[in-house]
Amino acid sequence: MNRNTAKSIRNNLTADCAKCFGLCCTALNIVQSSDFPMSKPANTPCVNLKSDYRCNIHSQLRDKGYKGCTVFDCLGAGQVVSQVTFNNVSWRENPEARDQMFRVFPIMEQIHEMIAYAAEALSYDLPIALTDTLSKKLAELQKVTAWSASKLLAFDLVTYRFSLNGLLTEASDSIRETAIAELPGAKKLKDLDRSRVNWMGKKLNGKDLRAVDFRGALLIAANMQNTDLRAASFIGADLRDADFSGANLSTSMFLTQMQMNSAKGDAKTVLPFYIQRPSHWIRVGSGRSR
Numbered sequence: 001m002n003r004n005t006a007k008s009i010r011n012n013l014t015a016d017c018a019k020c021f022g023l024c025c026t027a028l029n030i031v032q033s034s035d036f037p038m039s040k041p042a043n044t045p046c047v048n049l050k051s052d053y054r055c056n057i058h059s060q061l062r063d064k065g066y067k068g069c070t071v072f073d074c075l076g077a078g079q080v081v082s083q084v085t086f087n088n089v090s091w092r093e094n095p096e097a098r099d100q101m102f103r104v105f106p107i108m109e110q111i112h113e114m115i116a117y118a119a120e121a122l123s124y125d126l127p128i129a130l131t132d133t134l135s136k137k138l139a140e141l142q143k144v145t146a147w148s149a150s151k152l153l154a155f156d157l158v159t160y161r162f163s164l165n166g167l168l169t170e171a172s173d174s175i176r177e178t179a180i181a182e183l184p185g186a187k188k189l190k191d192l193d194r195s196r197v198n199w200m201g202k203k204l205n206g207k208d209l210r211a212v213d214f215r216g217a218l219l220i221a222a223n224m225q226n227t228d229l230r231a232a233s234f235i236g237a238d239l240r241d242a243d244f245s246g247a248n249l250s251t252s253m254f255l256t257q258m259q260m261n262s263a264k265g266d267a268k269t270v271l272p273f274y275i276q277r278p279s280h281w282i283r284v285g286s287g288r289s290r
């Protein structure tokens with residue numbers, strides 16, 4: 001696949017709440033915590049969801065304690081389930097489809113996440129064999145998004161994710177290896193392996209963290225201010241309340257909008273092409289466009 005096409009696929013994976021039947025506000029289980037002021041069982045509409053599937057307190061989410069709602073991002077899965085899988089017929093219009101629609105949503109969310117990772121990897125210059133294999137996986141996943149609800153419910157996510165993870169690791173190593181060649185002191189991949197490290201609350205401000213592998217790392221509330229994170233890999237890292245103010249993430253890999261929404265940053269944080277600057281980094285009280 002052409003790198004620009006891959007880039008465009010990755011860029012287009014954004015939520016369009018106006019085309020969704022409020023699935024994240026309905027299908028998902030919410031547990032009372034510092035991110036949500038109340039609990040809500042799965043498959044039940046939130047008390048704040050209006051009849052037009054918009055949020056009644058959208059402009060005050062953070063002020064009212066619904067921080068979690070400003071963090072969540074479905075990568076466009078909600079509108080695909082609403083418009084494609086269920087042909088623009090909502091769970092209110094067709095209550096019989098309600099259960100199926102709510103169960104399909106988290107599956108589509110994971111499929112979109114896999115598409116995002118595969119497309120992002122393909123936006124880099126990779127070895128030809130890896131490009132071919134990843135391109136086939138991406139094309140397969142795109143076809144899966146058009147499946148019927150019953151087929152989607154039977155999709156083996158675990159097996160698929162496992163095989164994709166191996167390819168993404170290969171891609172990440174290849175991209176980082178290229179970046180490492182430009183670093184002073186001839187570092188090796190293993191010297192930059194911080195996967196699954198627990199750096200909760202750690203002060204890393206100002207550090208050169210280029211090409212570091214943060215896969216599955218815990219960086220909760222870490223001070224990442226003014227760090228250089230080009231070519232660093234963040235697949236599955238927990239970035240809640242990590243402060244990326246002034247950091248350079250311009251070529252950081254495998255970040256998701258949800259990870260960045262859960263972190264802190266400012267107008268000076270340099271973000272990769274596929275991440276939008278979270279609105280709450282600039283002003284308090286905003287969130288999804290719902």
Ligand code: SF4
Nearest residue numbers: 025046048049055069
């Ligand atoms: S965005 Fe609004 S309607 Fe949706 S879960 Fe949060 S508070 Fe409820």
